[in-house]
Amino acid sequence: MPLDATIARVTARIEARSEQMRSTYLDRMRRAADEGPRRAHLTCGNQAHAYAAMTGDKDTLAEGRAPNLGIVTAYNDMLSAHQPFETYPQVIRAAAREAGGTAQVAGGVPAMCDGVTQGQVGMELSLFSRDVIALATGVALSHNTFDAAVYLGVCDKIVPGLVIAAATFGYIPGLFIPAGPMTSGLPNDEKAKVRQQFATGEVGRDKLMEAEMASYHGPGTCTFYGTANSNQMLMEFMGLHMPGTSFINPGTPLREALTVEAAKHALSITNLGNAYRPVCDVLDAKAFVNGIVGLMATGGSTNLVLHLPAMARAAGVALELEDFDEISSVTPLMAKVYPNGLADVNHFHAAGGLQYMIGNLLDAGLLHDDVKTVAGDGLSLYTREPVLENGAISYRDGPRDTQNDKILRPARDPFQATGGLKQLYGNLGHGMIKVSAVAPERHVIEAPCRIFHDQESVKTAFKAGEFTSDTVVVVRFQGPSSNGMPELHGLTPTLAVLQDRGLKVALVTDGRMSGASGKVPAAIHVSPEAANGGPLARLRDGDVVRVDAIKGTIETLAEDFDSREPVQADLTGNGHGVGRELFEAFRQNVGLASNGAAVVV
Template sequence: MVSPHPQLTKVTQRVIERSKPSRAAYLARIDRAQGKFPARGVLSCANLAHGFAGLEGKEKLAIKTIREPNIGIVSSYNEMLSAHAPYKNFPDIIKAAARENGGVAQFAGGVPAMCDGVTQGNAGMELSLFSREVIAMSTAVALTHNMFDAALCLGVCDKIVPGLLIGALQFGHLPTIFVPAGPMTSGLSNDDKAKIRQKFACGEVGRDALLEAEAAAYHGHGTCTFYGTANSNQMLMEVMGLHLPGSAFVHPHTPLRDALTAQAARHVLDLTAERGNYTPIGHVIDEKAIVNGIVGLLATGGSTNHTLHLVAIARAAGIVIDWDDFDTLSQAVPLLARVYPNGKADVNHFHAAGGMAFLIRNLLEDGLMHEDVNTVAGRGLSHYTEEPKLIDGKLTWTPGAADSHDTAVLRSIKEPFQPDGGLRLMQGKLGRGVIKISAVAAQHRKVKAPAIVFDSQEAVQEAFDRGELKRDFVAVVRFQGARANGMPELHRLTPLLGVLQDQGFHVALVTDGRMSGASGKVPAVIHISPEALLQGPIGKVQTGDTIVIDAEAGVLDVEIDAATWAARAVAQPAHQAENEVGFGRELFGVFRASAAPAEHGASVFGPMIGEIHELQKQGA
C-alpha cells in the first residue's frame, strides 16, 4: 500500500485531534440507537399498524410479520427539476429489487428540491441555502418513525445532497446508500452558452436568442452538465463511499442506470445488522472520508459551495474541519480535471475520459487519498477504481481506465493541469474568504484597484447599465451573508464582470455572498467571514478604498493606515427589511437569525453538532 502523503497525514491528524470530543459523542449516540432488529420490532401493535396501513399485498404482509429488513426511501423527486424528474420511477425499481433479496421497501418521505437555476437573481434565491436545513429536517422526519433497517437517499443537486446527508447522519446507525439519477446528455456547449449570455448583457442579442441558447443547453432529464455543485455532489458521494462505485455520471433512463438503482436496493439490505456485514452510515462518514472529500473537490476544481457544505456535513457527524484544512491540502493536491467552468468539457466528457475510477486510482497511487476507509461497497476505497458495466445483461464491475482517453479533460498525477488545487484561502484586513482560481487565468489572479461598494447585485447591474463600470475596480458586494439575506448566489454578476474583463479592465469581486460551482474566469473572493451583518470588516470598506487581491499568495487586503481602519464603523444595511418579507422569506427569519458564519458552514445546526471545538479555542 502506498504511504499517505505528508500533507494528507498532517490534515487528517489535526482533524481527528480537534474532533475527538464531538466525534466520540456522535458515535456513542448512534451506537445507542442501534437496538432490536428489525427496528420496527420495538414498536407497539398500534404503532406498527399505523406504519403498514398504507401498504397492500406482499409489502404489507412482510412488514406486519416483522421478519424482513425494511428500506426507507427518501426522495427529492419533482417534475420541475430536470435532475430529479428521473426519480419518478425509482421507488418501483427499488421495491422490486428489495423483494428479490428478501427485504421490503417503503417510500418514507419526500424532501423539497429547489433549483438555483430557476431562482437565480430572484427573491426565491434567498431561501436556497437554508433549503439545505429544511431538507435535513425533512429527511429526519421521514426516518424518525423507526420503521427502517436501512435507507436509500435519492437526490442530486445543490443543497439536496448535503441536506439529505446531514439528515441521514442523525440516523447514523442505519446503513444508507445514495442513489444518483445521472447527468443529462450534452447539448449546447457551456462555453457557447456563456458567450450568448455575455452578448445579451451587452445588448448584442435579444431575449429570444438567449432563451433558445439556454433551452439548447438545458434540454432534458438529468443534471446540468457543467461542473457546478450538483455534479460536485456526485463526485463527493463517490469519494466518500456512499454511492455504488462508478454510478455518479451514468445517464438517466438507460439500462445501466436502472440496474445500478436496483443493485443499490439489493445491496443496502446486505449491509443491515442481521446479515453480518453491518455498515452504518455513521461509520462510513469518518474523519478520513471527509478529508477524502476535500481532496476530491480540490483535484477536480469542484464547487466552492462545498467550503460551506462539507463543513456542515462533517459537523453532522461530529467532525470539525475549517478552511485551513482546505488550504493546506490545496498546496499538495494537483488539479487533474478540466471541466466547465474550469475548461470547455462537460461532465459527460469527463466520464468518457476515464471519470471517477481513473481519478481515484491516481490519487490513491500518489498517497493523496485514504484507501483504508469504510464504504458501502466494502472496506477500502480501491473498490471505486472500478466501473460498472452490463455484460450479457448482468451488472458487473471491471477495472477502470488505466490511461486518460482525453488529456485535455482528465490527466494523471504525473502530468496535472497545475501542481496544486484550485482553491485558495484568502485573508487579511477584510476577514477570511475563499477563491476558486482553477478557472481564473494567471494574469487575472492579482488585482489592485479602487473599491466600488454595493449592497445588492441589482445595484451592480444598474451601475453597469448606466455605463459607470468601464474602469478598473473591485466590486465589494456586502450584506449578502446568511444572516443578512440567506446568502444567495450572485450569478447575475458573472456575465457583467466577464464583459468588463474581456474589454481589458482589471476587475474582481469581493463578497460575503456565494458564487457556487459556476464561479468562472473573473477573480471572486467569496464567503467573506464574518459577514457584514455580523460586524465583519467587509462592512468597513468605502468606495475609493484600494483593494489588494493576490490569489496566489492568499492575500485579501485594503491599503489604509491602521488607525483610520480601526476608527471606522461597520456600515448598516439600508434595505434589510426588503430581505425579510415576500416569497416565503418570513418563514425563514429564525434561520437567518441563528445561522453560523460561513466558515462554520453557515448552518443553523452548528451549536448542536460542532461547537465544542470553538468553545475549546475560546478557552471556555
C-alpha cells in the same frame, strides 16, 4: 505509494480537533445500534399504521424478519436532475421484494433549483433549504420502521442536507442513489458567449432563450461541473454511492440496473445480517479528507466549502478552512470541465472519469484507501466501473490511462500543481477564492473598490457605463444573516465582459458565487459578514482593496480603516415575500459562513 505527508498531517489534525465531538457522536450511534432493529420497539398499533397501505408486503413487514428499506426522495419534475426519481420507488420496491425485503417511501424533501432562482428572490431561501431538507429527512426517518435508507437526491443543497440527516441517523446504513447527467447539448462555451452578448446588448432575449433551452434540454443534471455534479463526485469519493454510478445518463438500461443493484445492496448491509455497515462508520475524518481531495482534483464547486463543514459536524468531525487550503496545496488539478474547460461531465466520464481519477490519486498517495464504504472496505473498490451483462451488474477494472488528456490528466502531469482553492485572511475578514479557472496574471488584483448592496445595482452601474477603470466590486450584506446568502452568479457575465475589455476586476462579497463561477477572481464567503458588523461594513467607495490569491490575503490599504464605524444597511425588505417570512428564525440563528453557515448542526 505511502500517504502524502500533508494529507496525513491534515487528517491527524482533524482527528485531534474532533476527538471529543466524534467520540460523543459514535457513542450515541453505538447505543442506538445496540437497541437492535427499530421496528422491534413499535407496538402492534404503531406497526399497523405503518403497514396499512402496503398491499402485498404486509405479511413480510409484520413478521419483522426481513429488512425494510426507507426511501427518502427529493423527486419533483421541475428539476431536470430529479425528474428521473419519479419511477425510482417502484423500481426499488420491486428490487427489495426480489431480495426478500421490503421498501417504503419514508418521506419527501423539498428540492429547489438554483438555476431557476438565480437572480430571483427565491434564491434567498436556497442555502437554508439545506437545513430544511435535513429536518424533513429527520421527520421521515423518525417513524423508526426502517433498517436502512436510500437517499434520492442530486443537486446543490439536497445532497448536503440528506448527508446531514444520514449522519444524524448514522446507526442505520444509508446509500445514495443518483440519477445521472442529461446528455450533452449546446456546448457550454457557446452558451456563455450568448450570455455575454446579451449582457452587452448584441443579441436579444429570443437568442438568449434559444441558447439556454438548447443547453438545458432534458432529464438529468446540468452538464457543467457545478455544485450538482460536484455532489455526485463527492458521494463517490466518500463511499456513499455504489462504485461508478455518478455519471451514467438517465433512461438507460445501465442506469436502472444500478438502481436495482443499489437497493438490493442497501438491504444486505443492515443490522439484520452479517455485513452491517452503518453510515457512522463510513463518515469519518478520512472520508471527508478524501472528499476534499476529490473537490480539489476536479476543480469542483466552491459551494462545497460551505457544505462540507456542516456535513462533517453532523458526523462529529470538525473541518476548518485551513484544511481545505492545505489539501488544495498538494492536490493537483487533474480535470478541465466547464467552467474550468470546454468539456462537460459526459466528456469527463468518457475520458476515464472518477474511476481513473480515484485510481490515479490512490497511486499518488493522495487518498486514504483504508476507509469503510457502502460497497465494502477500501476506496480502491471505486476504481472499478459497472457494466451490464445479461441484465445484471458486474464490475471490471476502470481505465488506467486517460482517454483525452485535454480533459483528464494524471497526477504526475496535471493541468496545474494545486487544486486552486485558497483561504484568504486579512483586515477584511476570512474568506476563500477559487482560481482553477482564473488566469495566473489575475491571481493578484489591487484596485479602488466600488460598494454595492445587491447584484442588481452592479448590473445597473454596468449598463450606465460606470466601470471604466480597474475595480474591485464589493457586494456586501449578502451573507446568511442578511438575506440567506444567495448566489451572485448573475454577476458572472457582467464582470467577465469588463475583464475581457482589459480591465483588472475582482469581486469581494460575504455572499456566494455559483459552482459555475469561473474566470473572474472572486473572494467569497467573507466572514464575519457585514450585517454582523464584519469588516466589509467599514469599506467606502474608492478604498484600495488587494485580493492576493498567491499569499492568501484580502485587505484594504485605507489608513483609517480600523477606526471607522460599520455601515448598517436597511434589511427590512429581506424579511418578506416569496416565503422569506418563514425563514426569519434561520436568519437570526445561522452560524458563520466559515463554519458552514449551519442552522441545525
